Amino acid sequence: MTSQPLNRRGFLTRVAALGLTTALGTTLAPHLARAEWNKAAFDGKSTADAMKALGASGTADSADVQILASDIAENGAVVPVQAVSKVPGTTRIAILVDKNPSTLAALFDVGPDMVADVTTRIKMGQTSNVTVLVEAGGKYFTATKEIKVTLGGCGG
């Protein structure tokens, strides 16, 4: 917005723009609400916080959960991570980056038609432990790997 005095045309344009944003806000907000994006979990500031918000307790390291990523990420803005679960009956897979401002990167619902094997690319602000959390039959399993970042990915 400019700081010059309002003339009639400028004023009307701004009112119109405001009206449009308000209208969009009200019509689109329920859309997201309906889909139940797990805000509490995504707001978690550490692995422990996010896991708590996801309802994960009594987590155990498991060799059946694999996290496939390189040891060193040259560019923290693009870190490929593959999460694989061989635990029978896997229903959810979460990827958590401990030292990111928003720890939970992704939360996959693994349905009966899906193989528990997903790959995506995440941002990492700094060297951190990356944890894959798997839920199967109400139990939680994890695998953790430290990925070193030589160039930060968050606004650096």
Place this chain on the structure above:
Amino acid sequence: MGNPMKIRAAAKDGITEVKVLMSHEMETGLRKDASGNTIPAWFIAEISAKLNGKQVMTAQWGPSISKNPFLSFKIKGGKAGDKVAVTWVDNKGDTRTDEASVT
């Protein structure tokens, strides 16, 4: 609406591997612009996929996913000619769906 996604889906040994490349800024809401104002968060919050119209994959994402996100996942079943549709919804309520045939 955003730009089209690139979707590749290949069936092999009863498993269909789907690779999706989306076009999205994925702003974290933490960065500042040149004049020091915080750039509001803008990221894909939800993503889902259908095989021949049947929902097979859903996921929720946070702003920690990279810009122009890549996603690969595997579906049980599927054969050449089947339709894979991928839909994303971002935190501003914008959405886009693209479809591809399994090869």
